[in-house]
Amino acid sequence: MSLRIQAALLVACIFPSLHAAEPGAARLKKDVQYLASDKLKGRGVGTPGLESAAEYIAHRFWQIGLQPGTAGGWFQRVPVTTVEAGDISLTIGIASKKLALSNTSAKALVAGPVSVTDAEVVKLDRDYLRTLKRGELRGKVGITSDFGIAQRSQSAAPELVVVASAKAAEMMTMMPADIPGIEGDDSRFPITALVTADPDFSKLVDESSAGLVKDAKSSAVVQGGRRNYQIRNVLGLLPGSDPVLKNTYIIVSAHYDHLGETTGGPDSIRNGANDDASGVAAMLGVAQRLIRANPRPRRSILFAAWTGEESGGLGSRFYARHPIYPLQQTVANINIEQIGRYDGEGGAGPKRVFMTGYGYSTLGTMMTTAAQTVGVEAYAGPDAFFARSDNVFLAEAGVPAHTIGASLEFPDYHKVSDSADKLDYDNMAVLTRAVAATVQAVANSSDEPAWSTTVKAVEPYRKARGKS
Structure with missing residues (x-):
C-alpha cells in the first residue's frame, strides 16, 4: 500500500x-x-x-x-x-337535592387553597362570559361542561369552577398529580377547577341556564400548596x-x-x-x-x-x-x-x-x-x-x-x-x-x-x- x-x-x-x-x-x-x-x-x-x-x-x-x-x-x-392538590370536598345543594364531590370522584387543578360556604352557583357559557366584568364572580362557584370556558373565566375571578365533562376527566387521568409551571408565571394557575365525569353534575350543567343557578348554594374546601x-x-x-x-x-x-x-x-x-x-x-x-x-x-x-x-x-x-x-x-x-x-x-x-x-x-x-x-x-x-x-x-x-x-x-x-x-x-x-x-x-x-x-x-x- x-x-x-x-x-x-x-x-x-x-x-x-x-x-x-x-x-x-x-x-x-x-x-x-x-x-x-x-x-x-x-x-x-x-x-x-x-x-x-x-x-x-x-x-x-x-x-x-x-x-x-x-x-x-x-x-x-x-x-x-408545582401546584399540588390535596383533599377535595364540595357540595352543591339545589332545592332538596345535594350533589357532592371528593378525591374519588374529581381531580383538582389548584391555584391555591379554596374555602367557601353557601356560595352562589353560576352556570358559565361563552355568551355569558362576554357579559361579565372583571372580578364579578368573586365569591361564587362556576359550573360548566367546557374546560376552555373555565380557563377563560379567570378575569371574572370565580373561587372555583366545576367542569363536568367525561372527556376532560379522561384527559386529566393522563396528567400528573401535581401541575408544574415556570416559577413566577402565575398565568399557568389562573383558577382552581374540579374536573369530574359524575353524571349528576353533568345533568345539573345541562339543565341549568347560563347565569345564576336559582336556589343553588355551594360549600367547598380544596387543599392546595406550592413547591x-x-x-x-x-x-x-x-x-x-x-x-x-x-x-x-x-x-x-x-x-x-x-x-x-x-x-x-x-x-x-x-x-x-x-x-x-x-x-x-x-x-x-x-x-x-x-x-x-x-x-x-x-x-x-x-x-x-x-x-x-x-x-x-x-x-x-x-x-x-x-x-x-x-x-x-x-x-x-x-x-x-x-x-x-x-x-x-x-x-x-x-x-x-x-x-x-x-x-x-x-x-x-x-x-x-x-x-x-x-x-x-x-x-x-x-x-x-x-x-x-x-x-x-x-x-x-x-x-x-x-x-x-x-x-x-x-x-x-x-x-x-x-x-x-x-x-x-x-x-x-x-x-x-x-x-x-x-x-x-x-x-x-x-x-x-x-x-x-x-x-x-x-x-x-x-x-x-x-x-x-
Whole structure:
C-alpha cells in the first residue's frame, strides 16, 4: 500500500464524510431503550427518572464530542413551581337535592387553597362570559361542561369552577398529580377547577341556564400548596467552522420528559418511547453525524434536550425568555418529535417525514431538497399541529421554528403501551440522515431561513423576528 493511499485512508478515518458518519439503528435503539426503560419511571417532571435522563443525555453529548452549551456546563436550570392538590370536598345543594364531590370522584387543578360556604352557583357559557366584568364572580362557584370556558373565566375571578365533562376527566387521568409551571408565571394557575365525569353534575350543567343557578348554594374546601424546585434543559454546542457564520446558531431539539406514572392496571409506567425518547435519540444521531462531517458545518449548532414539554413546554419556553445565545443570531430551530413510528395519521409512511407549518417559512423547501438527497420524502403536516410542541415558543420569539417527525398521532400516544420494542429503528436511521442533511444545508447556506410574507398565520412570528 502506497504512502499516498495510507494517508488518504487516515484522513478518511479522522474526517469521514457525512454519509460515512451515519449512526446505525443499533445506537438509536440503545438510546431509546435507556430513556424509555422502566428504571426511569416515565421521566415525569420533578422525578428522579427525569434527572437520570438529563445526566444520560449530557454524558452522550460528551461522548459525541460536543462542547457544553452554557458557560456553567451542560445544563440550563429552569425554576419551576408545582401546584399540588390535596383533599377535595364540595357540595352543591339545589332545592332538596345535594350533589357532592371528593378525591374519588374529581381531580383538582389548584391555584391555591379554596374555602367557601353557601356560595352562589353560576352556570358559565361563552355568551355569558362576554357579559361579565372583571372580578364579578368573586365569591361564587362556576359550573360548566367546557374546560376552555373555565380557563377563560379567570378575569371574572370565580373561587372555583366545576367542569363536568367525561372527556376532560379522561384527559386529566393522563396528567400528573401535581401541575408544574415556570416559577413566577402565575398565568399557568389562573383558577382552581374540579374536573369530574359524575353524571349528576353533568345533568345539573345541562339543565341549568347560563347565569345564576336559582336556589343553588355551594360549600367547598380544596387543599392546595406550592413547591419550588428546578429542572434542567440539557445543551450541547457544535461550534461553526466559518469565522463569521459561527456567530449564528441553529437549534436542533427534542424533549426528554414524559408523563411519568399513572394509577391502575398492571403497568403504571408511561415510558414515552416514541414520545419523545425517539426524538432525543435522533437528535443525538444528528449530532454524531455532523461532528464527523467534512467540512464541519459553517454555522454553530446548539443541541437542546428540552425539559417539561408535556407540562406546557417549560424548558423551551424558559429558553425563549432566557436564551443562552442571542435569538437575533439564531436562524432556525428544528424540533424532533415522534420519529420512531409511522403507523399514525396524516400521510405517515416509511422514508417519509412531516414538518409542521411547512409553508410558514423557507425551511420547508430547504428540508424537501435536503431530504431527497438521502431518499426521504418530506411532506406538510397539518398547520394545527404547529403550536403543539416546543417549536412554538421559539417561533413566538421570532425564530423560524418547526417540528418534524414520522407520525402525528400514533396508536399508543400517551399510553403505557408506548414502548421501545414498537419503534422501527432502521427507518429512524434513515430519517436521522434526512434531518442531519437538512441541518447541514441550513448551516452551510449564506442565506438565513425566513418567515413567509404571504401566510397570514405567520404575521406574529415575522413581527417578533424584527424585535428579537
